[in-house]
Amino acid sequence: MSSSRRDFLKILGIGAAAGMSAQPVPAASAASSAGPIRLDNNESAYGPSEKVVEAIRVADAEAGRFPSGASAAQLADGIAQVHHVSPDQVVLGAGSTEVLRMASCACLESGKQLVQASPTFPALELYARSTGATVISDPLTPRFHHDLDAMLAHAGASAGLVYICNPNNPTASITPRADLEKFISRLPGSCYILIDEAYHHYAEPSSAYASFLDQPLNDPRIIVSRTFSHIYGLAGLRVGYGIASAETATRLRAFGTVNAVSTLAIRAAIAALDDTASLKEFVKKNTDARQEFVNTALTRSIKQRESHTNFFAVETFNPAIMVIQHFRANNILIAPVSLSWDTWIRVSLGKPEEMNAFWRAWDTLPIDKSAIRH
Numbered sequence: 001m002s003s004s005r006r007d008f009l010k011i012l013g014i015g016a017a018a019g020m021s022a023q024p025v026p027a028a029s030a031a032s033s034a035g036p037i038r039l040d041n042n043e044s045a046y047g048p049s050e051k052v053v054e055a056i057r058v059a060d061a062e063a064g065r066f067p068s069g070a071s072a073a074q075l076a077d078g079i080a081q082v083h084h085v086s087p088d089q090v091v092l093g094a095g096s097t098e099v100l101r102m103a104s105c106a107c108l109e110s111g112k113q114l115v116q117a118s119p120t121f122p123a124l125e126l127y128a129r130s131t132g133a134t135v136i137s138d139p140l141t142p143r144f145h146h147d148l149d150a151m152l153a154h155a156g157a158s159a160g161l162v163y164i165c166n167p168n169n170p171t172a173s174i175t176p177r178a179d180l181e182k183f184i185s186r187l188p189g190s191c192y193i194l195i196d197e198a199y200h201h202y203a204e205p206s207s208a209y210a211s212f213l214d215q216p217l218n219d220p221r222i223i224v225s226r227t228f229s230h231i232y233g234l235a236g237l238r239v240g241y242g243i244a245s246a247e248t249a250t251r252l253r254a255f256g257t258v259n260a261v262s263t264l265a266i267r268a269a270i271a272a273l274d275d276t277a278s279l280k281e282f283v284k285k286n287t288d289a290r291q292e293f294v295n296t297a298l299t300r301s302i303k304q305r306e307s308h309t310n311f312f313a314v315e316t317f318n319p320a321i322m323v324i325q326h327f328r329a330n331n332i333l334i335a336p337v338s339l340s341w342d343t344w345i346r347v348s349l350g351k352p353e354e355m356n357a358f359w360r361a362w363d364t365l366p367i368d369k370s371a372i373r374h
C-alpha cells in the first residue's frame with residue numbers, strides 16, 4: 001500500500017475501523033468537554049442507551065471469564081428472531097468488519113476478483129488484497145449510485161465477490177433496490193454478493209430502499225452485514241454480524257476468530273436489540289439532525305447531496321485537507337471522502353450544540369465560498 005494511501009486511511013479513520021493502527025486523535029474522548037468534537041467517524045453522538053449501559057455495568061462481573069458459548073448463542077438467537085431467520089444463518093463478528101474479512105477469506109483468493117464501487121468503505125478491499133485477489137473499483141454514477149452496468153461487465157467468471165455498500169459510505173447515497181435485484185439476477189452463479197447495511201437504520205424505507213434482510217431474496221450467494229457500531233452506539237465494543245444461508249454462514253464462520261466477540265459486547269448487543277424504544281429515539285434524533293443540517297446548509301446556499309445516513313458528503317471546491325485542518329484548528333474533527341475526491345469532506349452528524357460549533361467554524365473558513373453556492 002502506498003504511503004499516501006496509508007496516510008489517507010489514517011485520516012479517514014479506517015485504521016480504527018479495520019483494526020489497523022488507530023487514527024491519531026488530538027485530545028481525550030468524544031464525551032470529554034476538553035476533547036475535540038468528533039464528526040469524523042460516523043459514530044453515534046449519543047452512545048449506547050441507558051439500558052445498554054446498565055447491561056454493560058452488570059456484565060463487568062463476567063469480565064474475568066472467557067465469553068461463554070451460551071451467551072454468544074443467546075445473541076445469535078436474538079438477531080435471528082429480529083430478522084426471522086434461523087440462528088445457524090447468523091455469523092457474529094468483532095464488528096461487521098470481521099464479517100467482511102471472513103467473506104474475503106471465504107470467497108476470494110489469488111486469481112479471483114472483488115468488484116466494488118469507488119469510493120466506498122475500504123476495509124473489504126484491504127482484506128481482499130491480502131488474499132491475493134485483485135480489486136476492480138467502478139466509479140459511482142453521477143447520481144452516486146453503484147454503476148451496476150460497469151460492475152456487471154467486470155464481474156466475469158473469476159469474480160468471487162461483489163461488494164455493495166448500501167447506503168454507501170462515504171457518499172451517504174443509496175442505489176435503487178430494483179436495480180440491485182436485476183443486477184444480482186445477472187451475476188455469474190459462482191459470485192457471492194456482500195451487501196453492507198451498516199447504515200440501514202438511517203435510511204427511510206421507500207420504493208428505492210429496502211433492506212435485503214427485511215425483504216430477502218432467496219439466494220445463497222447473498223451475505224448481508226450489519227453492525228452495532230452506529231445506531232446502537234457501540235463502536236468501541238466491536239460487535240456486528242452477517243446473515244446468509246446456513247451453508248454460506250458455515251463457510252464464513254470457518255474464517256472467524258474464536259471468541260472474537262467479548263462478553264461485554266455480547267451483553268450490550270443483547271440489551272440493545274431488546275431496547276426498541278431507544279432505537280426509535282436514536283433514529284428520530286438522526287432524522288431531525290439531518291433535516292437541520294439540510295436547512296442550515298440551505299440558508300448558506302450550499303450545494304449538497306441527499307444523505308440516507310448519519311453523515312453528509314459535501315463538495316467544498318477547495319482542497320479537503322485544508323478544510324479539515326481549519327476544522328481541526330477549531331477543535332472539530334471531520335473526514336476526507338476519498339483520495340480521488342480531494343475537494344470533498346465527510347461530516348458525521350453530532351448533537352445540536354456540536355453542529356452549531358461546526359457551522360460557526362464553517363462560517364470562518366478562509367475560502368471563496370461562491371463556488372459552493374447554488
Ligand SMILES: Cc1ncc(COP(=O)(O)O)c(C=O)c1O
Binds near residue numbers: 042094121227228239
Ligand atoms: C459501511 C461500513 N461498513 C462497515 C463498517 C465497520 O463497522 P464495524 O464497527 O461493525 O466493524 C463501517 C464503519 O464505519 C462502515 O462505514
